[in-house]
Amino acid sequence: MTYRTHLSIRVGNYRMTAQQITLEAMMPEHLDGAVELSRQAKWPHRREDWELVQSISQGVVALVEERVVGTAMMTPYGDDAATINMVIVEAAMRGQGLGRRVMDVALDKAGERTCYLVATQEGLHLYESLGFIATGEIVQHQGEALPVAAPAQVCWAESGDYKCLAALDLVAYGHERSALMRFLRESARFAVVREENLVQAFAAIRAFGRGLVIGPVVARNDIEAKTLIDFLLAHHPGMFVRVDTDKSLKLAEWLTSRGLTHAGGGITMRRVADGRKDKGAAPRRTYALVSQALG
Numbered sequence: 001m002t003y004r005t006h007l008s009i010r011v012g013n014y015r016m017t018a019q020q021i022t023l024e025a026m027m028p029e030h031l032d033g034a035v036e037l038s039r040q041a042k043w044p045h046r047r048e049d050w051e052l053v054q055s056i057s058q059g060v061v062a063l064v065e066e067r068v069v070g071t072a073m074m075t076p077y078g079d080d081a082a083t084i085n086m087v088i089v090e091a092a093m094r095g096q097g098l099g100r101r102v103m104d105v106a107l108d109k110a111g112e113r114t115c116y117l118v119a120t121q122e123g124l125h126l127y128e129s130l131g132f133i134a135t136g137e138i139v140q141h142q143g144e145a146l147p148v149a150a151p152a153q154v155c156w157a158e159s160g161d162y163k164c165l166a167a168l169d170l171v172a173y174g175h176e177r178s179a180l181m182r183f184l185r186e187s188a189r190f191a192v193v194r195e196e197n198l199v200q201a202f203a204a205i206r207a208f209g210r211g212l213v214i215g216p217v218v219a220r221n222d223i224e225a226k227t228l229i230d231f232l233l234a235h236h237p238g239m240f241v242r243v244d245t246d247k248s249l250k251l252a253e254w255l256t257s258r259g260l261t262h263a264g265g266g267i268t269m270r271r272v273a274d275g276r277k278d279k280g281a282a283p284r285r286t287y288a289l290v291s292q293a294l295g
Contacts, residue, residue, distance in 0.1 A: 021098070023105055026059030026071065033068030034061065037088050044209030052187070053086055053293055056179040060105040062089070062098055069093055072102035074109040075294060078176035082110045084117040085293035099126055112273045118266035118292040132269040138292055139252055139265040142210075142242040146259035150234035151227045157190035157202065164199040165190060172218040172284035173295065180294060191231045193224060201284070203228035208291065211240030217288035225287035226254060233258055244289040251287065266292055 026034070031050050038045045053059075053073055062070030069090040075083045084106050089099045107115065107130065118138050119127050128134075157165065166181040184190075188206035192199045201219040205212055214232055219225035233241065243260055245251050252262060289295055 020064055021069070022063050023060055023101060024063060026054060026057075026061045026073070028054065030059075030061045030068055033066075034071050034086070034088075037068050037071060037090060038086075040091065041088050043088075046209065049208055049291075050086070052183055056183060057085075058106075058109045059086070060102050060109075062102055070098050070102045072106040073293070074106045074115075075180075076110070076113065077173075077180075080113055081175040082113040082115050083293065083295050084110070084115050087117075087123065099123070100130075103127075103130060107271075110273075114273060115271045116295060117269050119269050120266055124267060127269050130271065132271045134267050135270050136268040137247040137265060138244055138268055138289065139247045140242065140244050140263050140292070141252065141255040141260035142240065142263045143259045143261050144238055145233040145236055145241045146257075147237045148230050148234050148258065150231050154191050154193055154227055154231035157192045157199070161190070161192060161199050161202075165192075165202050168199065168202060168218050168284055169216060169286075171282050172286045173216075174282065180290065184290070191228055193219075193228065201225075201228060203232055203288070204290075205232045205236070205241075209242065211242070212236060213242045213244075213291065215244060215288035215290050216286055217243075218284050219287055220284060222249070222251070222287075225249075225251070225285075229255075229258070229288070244292050245287060249285075249287055 031047055031054060034050050035045065035047050053075065057073040057075040059071065059073040061068050070093070071086050071088050072084065073086040075085060087099065087103065103126065117127065117132065162185055166178060169181055170176055184204055184206065188204040191203050193201040201224050203214060203217040205214050214229055217225050217228055219228060229243065241260060243255055
């Protein structure tokens, strides 16, 4: 579906008319333009990273003729939740309403789902005006992994573990992410903690951005989460590794000791569309995100 904007965008001394800007459903042919837009915003995302999000999401692109000048994605997790992500507007067009238009389309696609996102300070006002409230903070740590010993209680996952990994992710995250977990099954390698032949916790590592990203990490406690991360770092010494974690989990100092220094982050936000209440405490927690886009 194609939407006409009702915006009059000024770029320098030139005013663009509403007919020159269209909003369309994001398709694979828009990915090259989306990658270029994210590079302009100094995001590390490769085409492969965009392909992951696009493959499990419903997206919108703002176009000037064939040029991508804005994006937003809605990634559904079952019928009750979604993340809103990859919200970018070309620098020359910011502050003139285009960000709100692509957000309106993404939220319309989400329907009555509770929506989550990770905001920059620059986007905070827009998201608050759309009904999102701040709930916490994500801290990004990255760097060249220092050598550590591989913990003996962790091992690599086996092919038969996949259903258990997806079930543990559901318990920890609280929403159904089977499409995402199927993609990770093909693109990531999993480490697990196994007790009595049952997987109790896991962590994934895969290529992303400048190097590798660890996440999700699903564990019963801080020590178990650190053990899983150490196992993955031990197998990738000297590699550039990124971990995104909730600030309240207080892993920052420990991650720094592993060579992963603080390099930014964002504000977690939530919009509850129909008054649903949060789920209660779970026996597992998500200690590291798949990405800031996907939670």
